[in-house]
Every structure is written in structure tokens, then in C-alpha cells.
Amino acid sequence: MSEKDLTQAEIDALLRGEFNSSVLTEMEKDALGEIANITMGTAATTLSSIITKKVEITTPQLSITTQSKLRYDHPLPYVIVNVQYTDGLVGENLLILKIRDASLIVDLMMGGDTSEAPEELNDIHLSAIGEAMNQMMGSGATSMSSVFQKKVTISPPSVRVINLAEENIQPHDNGDLLVKIVFRMAIEGIIDSEIMQLIPIDFAKQTAKYLIGKIGHSDGEQLQKHSTEQMPAMTKAVPEGSAASGIA
Structure with a gap:
């Protein structure tokens, strides 16, 4: 679906950040929010174990955007992580981090205290971020496997x-x-x-269709109940406060 498929009124609503049922239904929106909670909750636990700091990735905020609008809203350099789903689901998504946040995470991964975090990211730094994201999104895929009751795998992300x-x-x-799903990411007094x-x-x-298909109706509370019941123990063990909010 592209902008040319929408009416001018729908495009105007999109640019105001409003959802339109012709783009995503409320049921699809609820399902995507729940899937985001599950995958990023598990990802937060995984990142916490990598950097030995408490990590919170809190409640997702969903909107619809385009590349043109992204250029207008976020006209800065970012670290882009491309995640390809290869089994169970076939498709891709992107994770976008601020340069400074990625730099601090890399320094923590390398045993630093962030006082000498790199100003610029070289290939070694990007490789480290790629490995962290591989573990984070790999654990998220494992959680999705439990919820969907089918194996979901990813290929190593490119950064x-x-x-x-x-x-x-x-x-x-x-x-x-x-x-576009924006989360608040907090790392123990270092990143907010x-x-x-x-x-x-x-x-x-x-992706939404798989979760909705498991329960057969549009009850948002039932979506949450089903996904929570299916989550593996590691997902339920997200550090206190991890649930996820938005990138400037």
C-alpha cells in the first residue's frame, strides 16, 4: 500500500499521526502492540545480560509513516539495523538507534564505564552492535515462536x-x-x-494476522491474555519496569 492508494483526507490524517482503519484495524494495532511488547521485553532482558546493567524498553507507541515523512521528522544520522525473518514469518523490519546510544552500548559491551565512549562508530563498533541486536532479536523471535506456536527465526542482522x-x-x-513503533529505552542511569x-x-x-488467528476475535484483553500465557519464562523475567514509550 502506498500514498497513491489513499485519499487526500487519509494522507492528511496520516501526517497528523492518526490511525485510519483502511491502513490498520484496531485489532491489528492491538496485536502489533502486544507482539512489540513481547519481543522488546525479551530483547531488554537479553541486552541487560550482555552489558550487565538494568535495561528497560517500555510500552510501544504505534503510528504510520513513510520514508518521506521520516526524512522530515528525523533529519539526522542513525544506526540502522536490518532484521530479516526467514522462517515462520518471512519479511523484514528495521531498528533505528541514535548514534550516541549505540556508542554507549558498545562501550558497555567492551567493559567500559561510558566515560570514553567513541564519538564515531567504526566497523568494529557496528559489528558489536550487530551482535547485540542479533542476540536481542533472536530471543525476541524465540518468544514469538512460543506465542505463534510455530518456529520463527531470523538471519544475522546487517548494521x-x-x-x-x-x-x-x-x-x-x-x-x-x-x-513506526517507538519505545522508551532506559539503561541504568546511563541512557534515557x-x-x-x-x-x-x-x-x-x-504478523498481526498470526496472533489474531490464534484467538479468533478482536478482544484486546484476550490478545494480551493469550500472548502472556504463551510467553516463555525468560520473557516474563523482564527487569522490573520493563514494559516500553518514543525517537527524536
């Missing part, structure tokens, strides 16, 4: 730095719709920031 003001994050049409997830609309709908 790069992109200036969103100048480059497209993907070689898609500028009008292609993306689900945001991490953003971008999902192509078709893949987002596919």
Missing part, C-alpha cells in the same frame, strides 16, 4: 549508519507505508532515550 535526511532506509518507494522499529505495512499485517 549501517544512515543520515535519514539524505538517504532512504530501504530502496522502496518514498510513499510506501511503514508501521528512544529506539524505533519500522515494519513494512504488508509484513506488519502478516
Whole structure:
């Protein structure tokens, strides 16, 4: 689905950050929010074990965007992590981190205290971020496997730095719709920031469909109940306060 498929009123609503049922239904929105809670809750636990600091990734905030709007909203360089789902689900999503946040995480991974975190990220730093994200999203895929009751796997993520003001994050049409999910990310007195997830609309709908199909109706509380019951123990053990909020 692209901007040319929408009416001008729908495009205006999109640019105001409003959901429209022709893009995502409330049921799909609830399902995606619950899946985001599950995967990023597990990811927070995994990152916490990597850097030995308490990590909170809290309640997701969903909206619809396009690459054109991203350039307007976030005209800065960011670390872009491309995650490809290869089994159970077939598609991709992107994680977007601020350069400074990625730098602090890398320094913690390397045993530093963040006082000498790198100002710029080289290939070694990006490789370290890629490994952290591989473990984080791999554990998230394991949680999704439990919820969907089918194996979900990812390939090792690719990592790069992109200036969103100048480059497209993907070689898609500028009008292609993306689900934008923004989380608050807090790391034990070091980071209080945001991490953003971008999902192509078709893949987002596919993912939501799997969860909705498990319960057969649109009750948001039932979506949460089902996913919670299916979560593995490691997901339920997210550090206190981890649930997830938004990237400037």
C-alpha cells in the first residue's frame, strides 16, 4: 500500500499521526502492540545480560509513516539495523538507534564505564552492535515462536549508519507505508532515550494476522491474555519496569 492508494483526507490524517482503519484495524494495532511488547521485553532482558546493567524498553507507541515523512521528522544520522525473518514469518523490519546510544552500548559491551565512549562508530563498533541486536532479536523471535506456536527465526542482522535526511532506509518507494513503533529505552542511569522499529505495512499485517488467528476475535484483553500465557519464562523475567514509550 502506498500514498497513491489513499485519499487526500487519509494522507492528511496520516501526517497528523492518526490511525485510519483502511491502513490498520484496531485489532491489528492491538496485536502489533502486544507482539512489540513481547519481543522488546525479551530483547531488554537479553541486552541487560550482555552489558550487565538494568535495561528497560517500555510500552510501544504505534503510528504510520513513510520514508518521506521520516526524512522530515528525523533529519539526522542513525544506526540502522536490518532484521530479516526467514522462517515462520518471512519479511523484514528495521531498528533505528541514535548514534550516541549505540556508542554507549558498545562501550558497555567492551567493559567500559561510558566515560570514553567513541564519538564515531567504526566497523568494529557496528559489528558489536550487530551482535547485540542479533542476540536481542533472536530471543525476541524465540518468544514469538512460543506465542505463534510455530518456529520463527531470523538471519544475522546487517548494521549501517544512515543520515535519514539524505538517504532512504530501504530502496522502496518514498510513499510506501511503514508501521513506526517507538519505545522508551532506559539503561541504568546511563541512557534515557528512544529506539524505533519500522515494519513494512504488508509484513506488519502478516504478523498481526498470526496472533489474531490464534484467538479468533478482536478482544484486546484476550490478545494480551493469550500472548502472556504463551510467553516463555525468560520473557516474563523482564527487569522490573520493563514494559516500553518514543525517537527524536
